[in-house]
Amino acid sequence: MDTTLTTSQITSYRQNGYLAIENLLDASELATWRQAIDRAVDDTVSSNDSHHNQRDPDAYYSRVFVQCVNLWKTHDAVRELALDANLGRMAAELAGATGVRLYHDHALVKAPWANPTNFHVDNPMDPFYSPQSIMLWVALDDSTLQNGCLYFLPGSHESSRTDISGELGRAGIGDLIEDYPEWAGIEPQPVEVAAGAGIFISGMVAHAAGPNMTLAPRRAFALLYMPEDATFNGNKSALPDPVYQRLQVGDVIADDEHLPLLYSRGHE
Ligand SMILES: O=C(O)CCC(=O)C(=O)O
Ligand SMILES: [Fe+2]
Incomplete structure (x- = not known):
């Protein structure tokens, strides 16, 4: 894995709110990631039904994707991938954070x-508000216009706001534009990538994905990072119960057991 970042990659991330890195994983790493994540998803899906949206199993949103969260906690093979300090450093460098914790992982x-x-x-929707929130979305299959690649509104991270809900489960693909009429002129950019690519995504950039119009699954594995100085805003979201119960609004979110510190400039 080549985890060095060029200045132009960092500039591009800051301008657009996302950065695609082709061949983040080489062929043998991709095979390892696929095997670890397939196994963890299979185990999770067969052991319970929590991967489905329980609010309304028939609703549109339950058919957007199968989601499994925090596979790093149940599967050692995933833990090794998700707790990678070099990926954490990349996330910190792109976001301009001094360090990052793993907030959660997410198979999609x-x-x-x-x-x-x-x-x-x-x-x-996160338990902290920060323009430095960042996610790494790793393509485990080629991600194409046909099978549901990601789309971005480049630059929207500059004007997005945390007081407008980013709620995913709304009715229409473009309902978000009603909240941000100034984005109506931004052409959505599809980002097709080959399996093994990683896309770093700002927590503040508007993004979407197409339907899957193929007969094969479109697998991705996302790692969500929080800056090491993130403070709690009162949202539970995907925070583990014991962490949530201890936190007061305004506290720095630091819990080495549930939210491991992956990289901190001070500890290099
Ligand atoms: O994989 C997708 O279709 C979208 C994922 C996404 O937007 C997210 O995890 O925040
Ligand atoms: Fe998202």
Whole structure:
């Protein structure tokens, strides 16, 4: 894995709110990631039904993707991948953070005929507000216009707001534009990547994904990072219960057991 970043990659991330890195994983690393994540998803899906959206199993949103969260906690093979300090350093460098914790991991499998992922912004739903929130989305399959590649509104991270819900489960692909009429002129940019690519995504950039119009799943594995100085805003979101119960609004979110510190400039 080549985890060096060029100045132009950092500039591009800061301008657009996302950065695609082709061949982040080489062929043998990709095989390892696929095997570890397939196994963890299979175990999780067969052991319970928590991967489905329970609010309304028939709703549109439950057919956007199969989601499994925090596979690093249940599967050692995933833990090794998710706790990678070099990936954490890349995230910190792009975001301009002094260090990052792993907030959670997230397998995102768009099954054949899955619905599109509506345009949304991630960070308003998180337990901390920060323009330095960042996610790494790793393509485990080629991600194409046909099977549900990601789309971005480049530069939207500059004007997105945390007081507007980034809620994913709304009715229409473009409902977010009603909240941000100034984005109506931004051409959505599809980002097709080959399996093994990684896309770093700002928590503040508007993004979406197409439907899966193929007979094969579109698998991705996402790592969500929080800056090491992130403070709690009262949202539980994907925070583990014991962490949530201890936190007061305004506290720095630091828990080495549940939210491991992957990289900190001070500890190099
Ligand atoms: O994989 C997708 O379709 C979208 C994922 C996404 O937007 C997210 O995890 O925040
Ligand atoms: Fe998202």
